[in-house]
Amino acid sequence: MAAVNPPALRIDQLIVQRGSAQVVNGVSFSVPHGGSLGIVGESGCGKSTILRAVAGIDTQWTGRIEIAGRPIGVQRSLADRRAMQMVFQDPLAALNPSHTIDEILREPLIVHRMPDQDARIVQALQTVALPLAVRFRFPGQLSGGQRQRVCIARALLVEPQVLLLDEPTSALDVSVQAEVLNLLSRLRRERQQAFVLVSHDLHVVAHMCDQIAFMVGGQFTDVLSRDRLRGATLHHPEAQRLLDAALTH
């Protein structure tokens, strides 16, 4: 056990409450460095809630979360926060409308006291293929695809071990989605970035992730690798319906 590198992210029996309801009912998985897990399911199945608990936004959870072998609790230190970052579904809502892009990208650098802030900001913009001209614009002046790139750049600035993506392209046009998905693929290849991608669109998930988990009612019903999807028989009828609906397109 000690000889093997700990996985980038390991979740064990995660249970998340929202108010009095139990939204996630005991989920376990692990993602190696450079690996990718996709979670697919209908809205309300709890997939986004898993990400939010890992990211520290939802705090009513029990179970075990480990990043690179280090356990993470409900209370997060700054170092804990650096270890994972999240990209949200609606890029317009995820950016403070009164901050320039420069301020938005500078904030994580200030909070984590990282040096060479200007250089890092410029490099972040280049990494996500954004023109430098947008640096001092406001989010409202950018297109949807550009905003999502800013969100991705912001997440990558602190060099997280795990990237959590919650429906990252659902709010985008299909042509813009293709560009953003290509960007994410490239980042994964170049940086060996581990990520967890949540979506209701099985096509997107299958495109991006090696491992795919189907989630129904707060639990994983099936986990399979993407080349086994065609013709697979799943345990839960709802998951099967999702798979069949996607395959008939």
Added chain:
Amino acid sequence: MNPSSTLRQWLASDTPATRTQAKLGAIYRLARRFLTHPIGVLGLAMVASIVLAAGLAPWLPLADPIAQSLDQRLLPPSAAHWLGTDTLGRDILARVVHGARPTLAIVALVLVISVPVGLLVGAAAGLWGGWIDAVLMRVADVFLAFPRLILAIAVAAALSAGLWTAVIAIAATGWPPYARVARAEIAALRRSEFVQAARAIGVSPLRLLFRHALPLSLPSAFVRAALDAPGIVLIVAGLGFLGVGLPPPQPEWGAMVAEGRAIVFEAWWVSTLPGIMILWLSLGFNFVGDAMRDVVDPGVK
């Protein structure tokens, strides 16, 4: 190259090179939208005319506002005295212009105190919630429960009438509305994704308050301040009218209205002209506030 057009280009540029240029450009765009509202521009002119006159009062060719001249009492408006004279022969035009100074000073001081205090209290309550929210809002409720004019009179009576007395009294009851709206806005913001993203990055609550929550609640606070100003003008006038405003012989619009109360039919100009000034200033602020609201938050047409 025309300097004003280069400045305009610099402000309107969609590729700003610095943060200052970006922020100034945003303000410039708001100002341009404001200028497309004729009523707002009118209001701005109305307020600006009074502010200018009040500011330049010592240097304007006016009569002495406190010089009495008992053989010139109650003269109607004429070439010598544009707005006539009052019961003690003082020139009303001079008194009206000089009377604007304490009014504007009190409005400015009250807003400078009540708006930041209200915003801070409201933002803290909205951001932290829980018992902090409960305690702060109950304190706000206590101050909100007092009728403004009555409290102002009570404070003036207790602390002897004067400019600072009026400021304290009005500000004390003026901050709760700002706190309540700020709290509501920020409680809603707390659930928004960019605040969650900020917390996921590790932004501290204090930084959240000062760099995210407060700047976003400023625009609507400005609007409400502009719409609050007329009320303050009226309270100041009310205090003066009731004799608990500034001590004589300092000219003050409300006191001037009170002086001419008994003779309003024989010498209408003594009460009416200061009254019109009160109306003018209040209306000006109202117009400005309305236009600002459309600019800041267009909402549904």
Added chain:
Amino acid sequence: MNHIPRDSAPPLLDIDNLRISFQTAHGRTEAVRGISLRMGRERVAVVGESGSGKSITFRSLFGLLPATASVRADRMQLQGQDLLSLDRRDLRAIRGRRIGMVVQDPKQGLDPLMTIGRQLIEMLRLHRKVPAAGAYQRAVELLAEVHIRDPKRVMGLYPHEVSGGMAQRAMLAMILSAEPELLIADEATSALDAVVRHRILDLIEEQVRLRGMGLVLISHDLDLVARYADRILVMYAGRVMEELRGGELSAAQHPYTRGLLACRPSLDHPGQDLPVLQREASWLQ
């Protein structure tokens, strides 16, 4: 491009050379540049990305555009009645009574302060002058027609108390209560789950068929509308790039349509970089 035989009856919707532009701080921008559409009681899908002008085109029928918009067309008629020359009051009468629009967020169309039942009854009495006595019963029937189980219970619920799918059904019931001739669904299912989406579209299609209405389905999702449309119009930058028959997406010729189809991720070629849509300036001519 018109599949309606030229006979004596006017088409349900006849738009010829529609042009819409907006006055903005940077001058005039053209949002719609010459759209023509003639349709009868059939299902037409209008597909395009954001900014293509697809929503604006149909909102102009109702007069729902801001004052800064200028709408010009050679012809804009609903069943022979000219829409361009109508004033606001007459347009309001058309809106709802003869053309209904289902929007993405049902909560926008539903009053949050009134129960669903009460709003439905109000609609019935307003548009079809149903007397009070029969309105309640008719409202319950309408809710049942949109496949809401236990309609009597839903009558007493507020919009925020029901799920997105059910709110959309209630919205549809309200729109259908006026018995319009043309139904426009503007991204009606974009905010819904994949499975619920199909159920709502099945419902819309069923109602449109039963009532003999025309249907315009506006969406950014090519695959989705392909199954529910007789004709598909692909819009880009305010123009129609291509018109396809329903179910024949793969026969697309125009590079824009082919580009859109090609850049979708699919289970068939996972992991490979998706072809990126190259926009040609020539498409703007």
